[in-house]
Amino acid sequence: MPGMSSAIRHEGVVEPAGAAATSRGAPEPTLSGWGRQTVRGREILGENLEALTKGAVLSRGLGRSYGDSSLPAQASDKVVATRLANRILAFDSGTGVLRAEAGLSLADMNQLFIPRGWFTPVTPGTKFVTLGGMVASDVHGKNHHREGCFGAHVRALRMRLADDSIVECSPTKDEDLFYGTIGGMGLLGHILEVECVLHRIPSPWILQESERVRDIDEYVTALNTAAPTWPMTVGWIDCLSQGSALGRGILMAGRWAEPDEAPKLPPREPRPITVPFDFPNWAVNPLTVSVFNGLLYWKHMDQFGRGIVSPDTFFYPLDMLLHWYRGYGSRGFTQYQCVIPRAAGAPAVREFMQLLTKLGGASPLCVIKDCGPQGKGLLSFPMEGTSIAVDMAVSPDIQRIVDSLNEFVIATGGRIYLTKDRFTRAEHFRAMEPRLPAFEAVRAKWDPKRRLRSAQSVRILGDRAA
Amino acid sequence: MKAVILGGTSGMGRAIAQRLVERGDSVFLLGIPESDLVRSAADLKARNPKGEGGGYALLDLERPEGFAAALDAADAALGGFDAVIVTAAMFASQDALEADVELTRRLVTINYANTVVFCEHARKRLLARGGGKLTVFSSVAGDRGRKPVAIYGSSKAGLAIYLEALDHKFHAAGLSVLCVKPGFVKTAMTAGLKPPPFAGEPDQVARDVVSAMDAGKPVLYTPRMWALVMLVIRWLPRFVMRKIGF
Numbered sequence: 161m162p163g164m165s166s167a168i169r170h171e172g173v174v175e176p177a178g179a180a181a182t183s184r185g186a187p188e189p190t191l192s193g194w195g196r197q198t199v200r201g202r203e204i205l206g207e208n209l210e211a212l213t214k215g216a217v218l219s220r221g222l223g224r225s226y227g228d229s230s231l232p233a234q235a236s237d238k239v240v241a242t243r244l245a246n247r248i249l250a251f252d253s254g255t256g257v258l259r260a261e262a263g264l265s266l267a268d269m270n271q272l273f274i275p276r277g278w279f280t281p282v283t284p285g286t287k288f289v290t291l292g293g294m295v296a297s298d299v300h301g302k303n304h305h306r307e308g309c310f311g312a313h314v315r316a317l318r319m320r321l322a323d324d325s326i327v328e329c330s331p332t333k334d335e336d337l338f339y340g341t342i343g344g345m346g347l348l349g350h351i352l353e354v355e356c357v358l359h360r361i362p363s364p365w366i367l368q369e370s371e372r373v374r375d376i377d378e379y380v381t382a383l384n385t386a387a388p389t390w391p392m393t394v395g396w397i398d399c400l401s402q403g404s405a406l407g408r409g410i411l412m413a414g415r416w417a418e419p420d421e422a423p424k425l426p427p428r429e430p431r432p433i434t435v436p437f438d439f440p441n442w443a444v445n446p447l448t449v450s451v452f453n454g455l456l457y458w459k460h461m462d463q464f465g466r467g468i469v470s471p472d473t474f475f476y477p478l479d480m481l482l483h484w485y486r487g488y489g490s491r492g493f494t495q496y497q498c499v500i501p502r503a504a505g506a507p508a509v510r511e512f513m514q515l516l517t518k519l520g521g522a523s524p525l526c527v528i529k530d531c532g533p534q535g536k537g538l539l540s541f542p543m544e545g546t547s548i549a550v551d552m553a554v555s556p557d558i559q560r561i562v563d564s565l566n567e568f569v570i571a572t573g574g575r576i577y578l579t580k581d582r583f584t585r586a587e588h589f590r591a592m593e594p595r596l597p598a599f600e601a602v603r604a605k606w607d608p609k610r611r612l613r614s615a616q617s618v619r620i621l622g623d624r625a626a
Numbered sequence: 627m628k629a630v631i632l633g634g635t636s637g638m639g640r641a642i643a644q645r646l647v648e649r650g651d652s653v654f655l656l657g658i659p660e661s662d663l664v665r666s667a668a669d670l671k672a673r674n675p676k677g678e679g680g681g682y683a684l685l686d687l688e689r690p691e692g693f694a695a696a697l698d699a700a701d702a703a704l705g706g707f708d709a710v711i712v713t714a715a716m717f718a719s720q721d722a723l724e725a726d727v728e729l730t731r732r733l734v735t736i737n738y739a740n741t742v743v744f745c746e747h748a749r750k751r752l753l754a755r756g757g758g759k760l761t762v763f764s765s766v767a768g769d770r771g772r773k774p775v776a777i778y779g780s781s782k783a784g785l786a787i788y789l790e791a792l793d794h795k796f797h798a799a800g801l802s803v804l805c806v807k808p809g810f811v812k813t814a815m816t817a818g819l820k821p822p823p824f825a826g827e828p829d830q831v832a833r834d835v836v837s838a839m840d841a842g843k844p845v846l847y848t849p850r851m852w853a854l855v856m857l858v859i860r861w862l863p864r865f866v867m868r869k870i871g872f
Contacts, residue, residue: 189820203817204817205812205813205814205817206814206817207635207636207637207640207814208662241817244636244637244813244814244828247665247666247668247669248668248669248672248673249665249668249669249672250668250672251672253677271648272648272673275675276675
């Protein structure tokens with residue numbers, strides 16, 4: 161069944177194929193975030209974002225945000241899926257300026273541009289995201305201390321606003337709209353096109369150094385020491401370790417390899433494995449996690465390691481496991497990611513880890529990163545300090561755990577990452593986000609009725625649900 | 627490969643066009659509207675490793691009088707094409723078609739009559755230069771007379787038989803005909819339907835189509851699992867087909 165033709169004039173005659181499904185009594189369509197939170201609703205899929213976003217209240221890309229950022233507030237809300245709008249509109253091979261439709265995926269971009277010696281200035285930990293999503297989340301990466309967030313490299317956005325008009329904004333034109341959209345979770349308008357700058361890379365390979373780290377204090381010091389010399393750093397933490405080994409793990413630092421260091425041939429295209437079905441809900445438990453973490457820690461036999469790896473290995477290790485959320489079973493999972501400001505000091509990071517261990521947030525995945533200064537996005541997540549991200553299975557205790565962690569983070573002056581969040585309370589978010597009134601003022605200007613919204617904006621910003 | 631693609635601005639056609647240019651093949655787009663062709667042509671140009679290409683011409687499948695000129699434009703731009711790919715077609719639900727006979731006339735004209743006319747123009751040009759590849763999208767809907775796709779499916783069935791005959795008749799002369807039968811693929815056309823277990827993505831279809839073209843296969847079910855599904859459906863007896871709803 162090929163798609164509706166691009167070679168026939170058919171405006172207004174073809175009824176949506178969906179009608180047949182409902183008349184046959186098919187199950188209600190649903191949408192999910194990456195953590196398996198599922199709500200009733202359907203996405204409208206198509207190539208022409210300009211046409212599709214008319215009257216829509218939310219756009220979503222590849223649905224990789226963990227919580228409810230990309231989910232509709234109610235089933236009848238019009239949600240646009242942008243992933244088929246993936247055309248590159250212009251690329252200047254002199255300056256690296258790229259303009260593309262918002263649904264272009266980073267996976268696509270990497271495949272096209274790494275062989276030509278270009279790479280996105282900032283990449284998140286998965287390549288299965290769209291350009292629009294990277295802007296809406298103002299994604300950060302292992303190089304935040306050097307390059308800031310993705311938004312710092314965006315030059316212009318073409319947007320469909322709440323009043324259905326279409327505008328182009330930039331750091332010099334309607335800058336309040338522009339900076340409100342960078343990290344604004346899609347709440348100020350639908351992103352139709354993105355213009356950003358790619359960076360030159362000397363080779364398609366990464367030179368990586370890794371080091372076993374004995375505890376959390378050593379970690380914070382090691383991250384700070386590595387920051388000036390390495391453009392990219394990240395650490396994995398065994399968050400079940402306790403006592404003197406609390407926060408032991410492996411620190412990785414990397415940079416693009418120079419041509420004389422890199423292998424002659426480009427990296428081979430990775431062949432990911434699909435997690436074929438839901439694991440039982442008990443599969444991820446403290447025992448299995450501690451065995452997994454122990455293996456991962458001691459697999460790093462030597463204190464230090466150094467080698468050439470592919471960008472996929474370095475940036476996107478989890479992309480090798482398609483549908484890895486299935487490992488957590490049908491209960492789903494959430495990720496808690498916060499930043500603890502440098503001003504709160506290294507002891508605050510240790511205290512956070514102690515609290516996490518005490519609350520029983522058993523996780524095979526706990527990632528620690530160094531953040532540089534806060535960017536210009538009005539709700540952009542990172543701030544100078546230490547970012548910690550930890551996966552947690554959804555359990556009856558989860559709300560209590562997230563509340564306790566949030567109260568700790570508020571006390572340190574830190575904040576959480578909306579793209580990962582599913583359980584933070586409105587009052588907690590307001591307490592940790594002094595920039596919220598400024599964002600709300602911009603929103604009041606561009607969307608006074610708050611027509612654009614998501615399940616998350618209802619939960620956290622108090623938008624009306626229906 | 628120097629390929630002309632009719633329908634290459636959207637859905638599976640776009641994915642095929644992108645895949646071809648990314649590996650260095652030349653692509654010329656045919657279709658409407660022009661605003662869409664301009665954007666897709668820019669995309670293909672940016673994706674081409676050498677930044678080449680980006681040609682297009684207007685072609686409306688409802689206006690067969692323009693077919694020859696559009697193919698001539700493609701031929702001139704590509705310096706003689708050696709592959710023609712047709713993904714364009716029209717879809718409408720069975721309910722909509724039953725309610726509107728004029729819509730039915732348009733759909734069967736576009737999907738069968740005019741597509742065959744276009745293929746005849748293309749086929750003659752290819753044979754005149756000693757052969758080439760002709761890849762045309764039929765559908766699994768054309769494998770069996772089924773209630774929800776009675777009219778659409780019949781237009782695709784007719785097309786499939788035509789393509790089979792072309793293969794029989796001109797294979798020896800160097801024409802490599804590929805009839806593509808996609809199953810459920812997540813595109814704008816199927817948006818809103820609950821995807822069945824073997825639903826495919828346009829990229830996956832594009833990968834299958836390009837490798838089937840390279841291998842010179844005559845028929846392709848994609849995603850592959852649909853070959854098995856349709857094998858079962860083709861063998862279902864009439865009394866079962868009368869009872870069931872698909």
